[in-house]
Amino acid sequence: MLYLFQVLNGLGLGMIYFLISAGLTIIFGLLNFVNFAHGAFFMLGGYLCWSLTELTGNFWLSLLIGPPAVACLAWVAEAALIRRIYRLPHTFHILVTVGIALILQETTIMIWGPTGKNIPVPAGLQGVVTLWNFAYPTYRLFLIAFTSLIGLALWYLLEQTRFGGLVRAGSESAEMVSLLGTNIHRLFARTFALGVGLAGLAGVLSAPIRGVHPFMGPEVLGIAFVVVVIGGMGSFTGALLGGLLVGLVQSLMSTIWPEGANLMIYGAMAAVILLRPYGLFGRA
C-alpha cells in the first residue's frame, strides 16, 4: 500500500515534470534555443497561483489566468530580447536566459519576499478518496487526471493540427517552412509562448502540493533538463516517458532511500545515456 501511494505520487510528480519538460523540449526542437529561464517561469506560475488564490480565494481562477499570463510575459520577452539571439551560439542563449531567470527571481523576492508560501488545496479537492482501505489525497488524483488531459490536448495540438505540423516541420528545417510562406517569426513566438506557458501551468498545478519559494526555479530547471536528456532533445513522447521515469524514481526512492533520491535521478539519466546516447527518443 505504501508503494502504491508512492507510485501515484510519482505519477503526479512525473506529469508535472512532463509539462515543464515538454515546453522546454518543444522550444529546443523548433527554435534550437536553450531556455534557462524555464524554471523561473515555472516559479512565476506558482506565485501567480498564490496571489490570485489570496486575492480571490479561488484556485480555479488562478488556473485559468496564471498560465496565459506567464505565456504573455514569455511572448513579450521573445519579441523584446530572445528573437534577437536565435542565430547566436547556445552560450549566448544561456547568458541571456540566465539573466532573465535572475531578474524574475529577484523581482519575485522584491514583490513576495524571500521566504516561501503555502497555497491551500482548492475547495472541493480537499481530503482523501478512499478505496477499500486505501486513502489517497483527492487533489493529487485530480492532478494526475488533469495533466493527462492536458497531455492529450497537447498531443492533439502537435500531431493533428496545422500549427503542430508547422512546429514539427520547422524543427527539421525552419527555412523550408518559410519557403512555403509561413511567417516563421510568428511561429517561433507562438511556440516559445506555448512552451513557457506549459511551465507556468505546471507551476500553478504543483503550488498546492509543494508551495512556492523564490529559489524553486533552478531546482526544477535541473530536473527538466534531466528529463529532456533522458527522453531525447526535442521529443514530446520522450518528455512524457522521461518525466514519468524521473517522477517515479524520485518518489519511490524517497521511501526506500531518502538521502539518495536526487542521486538516483541522475543515476537514471546516466544509465539512459550509456545505453542510448541521444536519449530514449532522441535523434542524432
Add this chain to the structure above:
Amino acid sequence: MLELSSIHSYYGKSHILEGVSLAVGEGELVSLLGRNGAGKTTTLLSIVGVVRPASGSVTFAGQELVGREIYEIARMGISLVPEHRGIFSMLTVEENLAIAVRPGEWTLKNIYEFFPVLYERRRNGGGALSGGEQQMLSIARGLLTNPEMLLLDEPTEGLAPVIIEDIVRALIKIKQTGMSVLLVEQNLLICEKLADRHYVIEEGRIVYSGNAADFARDHATVRDRYLAV
C-alpha cells in the same frame, strides 16, 4: 513577370553571382543551365530571399523582392522546389502537403489526382519515399502554395531515366496550366524538351541566352563550350 538585373551575391567573401540578369515572362518556362558551381542554385536562392544579393534588383510583378523576408516572397507567389527537395522526413506525406496549402486552384484533392502515387503513399513518412516520390512530393507541395511561379532546382538530379520521364510529363502538364516556371537543370535534353527560352550560366555570369530555335541551332556549341565536364 520575374526580372533579375545585375544581381551580385556572395557566400561570405566568395563572389558567386557576378551580375546575373535574366527574365521570365508570364506563362513562360525558362531554363537556366550550367555546370556544378556555376551559380544556378545561388540564383534561385537570391530570388527567394535565402541569399541576399549585395547589389542588383529582383522584381516580381513590378515589386522589388530584395530585402524582403523569405515568407513574404513566398506569399507573393513564388514557390521554390529546392535542390535537395526539402521533404520533412518526420511528417507523413499528407502532413507535408497539408502544411503548405494556401487558397487557390490547387487543393489536396486535385494534387492527389495529379500525383496518384502520393495518394497511395499519403500515410507514409516523408523519409520513407523513393527519390522520385520525394521529388513529386516537393513539386506537389510547391503547387499547393498556389504560386504564380515555380522555381525548380534540378528536379531530375539523381533519378532513374524512367522516373525522369514521369517528372518531365508532370512538368509539361504544369506548364499547360499556364504556370510560369524557371527551371534549373544540367540536363540539356530535358531543357530542350520543356523550355521556351534558355539561359546558360558560367562562373556567376549569364554567358548565353536564346529561344528554342536559337538553342536548337547552337545545341552543339552550348554543350561543348559550357556544359561539357
